[in-house]
Amino acid sequence: MPAILTPWGGTVDLIQVLLLAYLVCLWVGGWILEALARAHFHRARRFAHGGFTYDEGLDRYECPQGELLTLDTYDDRNKLAIYQAPAASCNACVLKTFCTPHDEGRRVYHSLAEFHETDLGRFHRGLSLTILVIAVGFSAGGLIAWWNRPGEWLFLIASGMSLMMLWLDLRDSPARADSALSTAHERQSWWMSEDRGTTGRR
């Protein structure tokens, strides 16, 4: 492999540059993977209430026809808040056949589980962690290959970066269940609290 001149006067092998570039791709790739997966997750979640807007302050949905869907039920086991529109309004709506198959009023199911608490989140997190493990492997391989040779310091830095990226990702992983679970419990507690006047079915 040919050598490349660096701005500070030294040279690095092209293979070193390629390896470092690949490491950057792996670091960024792991992050992009999770970001994309999270976006698809939320998109799949929105699937059931496309066109409905959620007002977080008032905790209600508004349908494209302007009807409001208020909190009806909280499903503790499945971490699910269910909103429902008045049956009479839905049954009189011209869009009813495109909206709901029954006469009880359109419902929207709002999941309270965050991405990382779901199986899908864990799957994509597993993939991104594996990608970072590969980055650690390649960094270590580079360090061994160029140990005591020009460019060694590049792989020392890269190894440190790879380990740091892995550590940062692990910090957010489901393995840190305490934080994730406590967040979820806080959310559930709030949903079921007296202040909101709702415990179970309202």
Next chain:
Amino acid sequence: MTLRRPMTVSPLWLQGSILTFIIGFTILAFSAVRIYQDPAPVPEKIVDETGKVLFTRQEILDGQELFLTYGLMQFGTIYGHGAYLGPDFTADYLHREAESMIRRYGGTEGARGRVRRELQENRYDPATGTLIWTQGQAEAFEEIHRHFGEMVYGRKVSGEGLKPAMIADDAETRAITGFIAWTAWTAVARRPGRAYSYTNNWPPEELVGNSLTGDAIMWSALSLVALLGGIGIVLGLYGRFSGAVGWHETEERRVRFVSPASVPLTPAQRVTAWFFLVAAVLFLLQNLIGGATVHYMVEAGGFFGIDLPRWLPYNLTRTWHLQMAIFFVATVYLAAGIFLAPLIAGREPKGQWVLASTLLGALAVVVFGSLGGEYLSYHGMLPRGQRAFLGAQGWEYLDLGRLWMYLLIVGMVLWLAIIYRGLRPRLATESRGNLPWLFMYSALSIPAFYAVGLLTHTQSTFAIGDFWRFWVVHLWVEDFLELFTTMLVALIFVLMGIVSERFATRLIYFDVMLYSVGGVVGTLHHCYFSGGPAVEMALGAFFSAAEVIPLTLLTVEAWSFLQLGNRQQPGDVDSFPHRWAVLFLASVGFWNFLGAGVFGFLINLPVVSYFEIGTLLTSNHGHAAFMGVYGMLALALTVFCIRYLARPEDWSEGLVRFSFWATNLGLVLMILGHLFPLGVLQLGDVVTNGYWHARSEWFRNYPWLSWARMPGDLVFMAGSAPMAWLALKVALRTRRTIEPTAPSESNLAATLYTEVTPTGATSGA
């Protein structure tokens, strides 16, 4: 007369699908006509300057047949197509020929120019069918024949993954070299009236003046413009209007799953337990044989000191690795079709299990018969006349002997009959545009498009044989299996209550249109450099780039769609029995995006393909797309179906969980820890040192990177073992049959779940 249920979606969906389908196949039919009109010619005879006949047309075609039936396309490549351990025979011959001639002419700069002119000059006379080679070309042929004799045909000891004395007959080896020499001639001789060769100047080779053609650059540039513009427009329109066209579902349903142990099983469904066992065993064997195959990259002479090539040379293990992958997926698809039919129809006709058992027997005969035939053919244990029929045809992916191919098609037709018989009562009451009929059509496309492979013969002119081969490899595998995949997933989601029948139907029509727009004509991107007419390049370049537009949409859509299963959030295992099946489906979404999408599109453009074809980046795409999409889907279907077939005490969530994580993470390690980085380095070597160099065991320069494959392979293999164990238990102790349920009235049978109202009461059945 039975009153049919009207279409659940607008008839415009059906009309649009038919229209795009017709347009796509009309363009492909045009290219089929052109390829018969203008392939690279096979001369009646090739003579030297004194008029002495070097070899004839028949010897070239015999050489092609021998090349294929001895499995050399599964050792190296020809025109960049085949396996990756050995050289690209076309490029290797061309480089050696040029070097030999330069040496002979004095090795000066003038000699180089003379060699270039001699090789590029087309001395083929179509009127007499005679091709004249210069003395330099004729003598180079003898020299290269001796080289192939030492390295490939008649090795003294095992090496390069090949056994010793592989082909002993001198007439046979000479014919094979003749065929290779002819491909090298097509790669450098300029087409009449053109400044480029029959292969559009492939392979890149400085010594003979082969470089990227202006056409390749122009079509790549034009198609890039179309690609970027098209993606922007399509995604913009999609983002703006996808909600408005009813793409999104109405109200989500909440369902409670019937315990798998309570779901009635029909006799034919019980037979599928054995199909799943066959599939799981094939999957395990396919992984193990894959491990041996890739090991030849680091230890050419054997397997950890064992002289493995003597019995299982690389070309055989590679053939089995590919064929078992196809058989594994096909077996699961056949079983899933039989399993799902009674769920769709709500009943099962009498005697269906007898047909299913017959199909199982036939499948076992084809699978083990064809694998055995390939062994006999590659070891030269069959007489010449029987080799392609009983042994191996040797075209990569269509490796199996012709007899086995006939039997496989007959088997698929029998399967179609089983499905039709099972669905008939339901079909009679449904509009021909509704989901049960779509299931039937997509099932019909599987034997129909596989049968196209019969147009490829061992003695077909290479460009024509390769064209039809890619109807199977691209159209069958990448389009119609993909469509059947969408069909099965959509059906399963309907059966699981995740999406409505109307939504699933729309999705399938949408997919048909997207495949027809890009995927069908995109077949031609495999044929840029195989000696077909130049129009293949233009069409292939434009549509293979254009297919990126619908396929981007498709993979993006699928990633979300395949996550829908997870909406039925698992409270616990009993309430949601398909946790791992939907996770396998979600992994299909991810691999479809990365493997088929990113890694596939990466190598599509002619300017990229020109340097990349036949490198590990192709293998990278193949593994990530085939295993990632079809393999994971097959595992999803297996887990979904055997969940119902297993006795509760035999089911193990732990085994399936392990299998899920090991197969997915193992595949990531395999792809990103080995195939992709090594493929990029190899591509760099093609550009720097030429194609022949990058394909001449170049990867042995990076032994540590080759060994990096091992962790991923081991993890992946470990993931296949639990599935085989679980399938064995289920096959031996299948849950008892319960009488079939009564026919359903209109909607797809909702026997797997009950709908739940928010108050907790159940509604519907």
